[in-house]
Amino acid sequence: MDADEIKQVKQKVLEDVDPPTKKKKKHMRRMSWLRTILEFAAIIVVICGLFQIVMGISYVEGQSMYPTLHDKDMVVYKRRQKAYAPGDIIAIDRPNDEEFVKRVVAVAGDTVNIEGGRLYVNGKEREEPWALGETKAVKNGIVFPITVTDGEVFVLGDNRENSEDSRMFGPVSISDTKGRLVWYIGKL
Incomplete structure (x- = not known):
């Protein structure tokens, strides 16, 4: 293993053990899911509006x-x-x-x-x-x-x-x- 690979493994172990880092990572995943859901909802609203007004x-x-x-x-x-x-x-x-x-x-x-x-x-x-x-x-x-x-x-x-x-x-x-x-x- 070279130095970069060792550094990545240490970072992964630290993220799995360190509660603040683990909490931050979990929060980032939730925010990503929330953003995806909101974008999908916005697309649905636009399509429904299009079919109610124009088509x-x-x-x-x-x-x-x-x-x-x-x-x-x-x-x-x-x-x-x-x-x-x-x-x-x-x-x-x-x-x-x-x-x-x-x-x-x-x-x-x-x-x-x-x-x-x-x-x-x-x-x-x-x-x-x-x-x-x-x-x-x-x-x-x-x-x-x-x-x-x-x-x-x-x-x-x-x-x-x-x-x-x-x-x-x-x-x-x-x-x-x-x-x-x-x-x-x-x-x-």
Whole structure:
């Protein structure tokens, strides 16, 4: 053993035997743990705040957004985003505490018509590569054509033959929207 190794061994023995040194070392470990716990708590508070104020999470229920989204997919939406464009996927609050995830197909001022299994907006057939199945009006649903008024959007599910959407309950008020989808995760 060289002199440095002997010095380290003596220091270790002294720390194990000397009560003030042992107490100081124990205090330093506690402070390190406390700091780690406080940093972790701060991170959790920031993440929770972010999701309460800026972002939100919703889940897709059923197959109405297939093939784009699947049953039980988790979607993250931006809460402050309330200016929507056709093609945006949004989260919606429904009256009976349900949340829907649907695609905006028309905005304020647009006239929507469904005819012959096709969607027309402002008299032009809407090209929708994401849509699955025919877009048909629903019995006991709204009457077409319909004009979307200010503060509303018209939404449809991508799986047109298996979706509860604006064809049944009409345009959705912007105040009932939660935000625009920015990210999604498949079933966990």
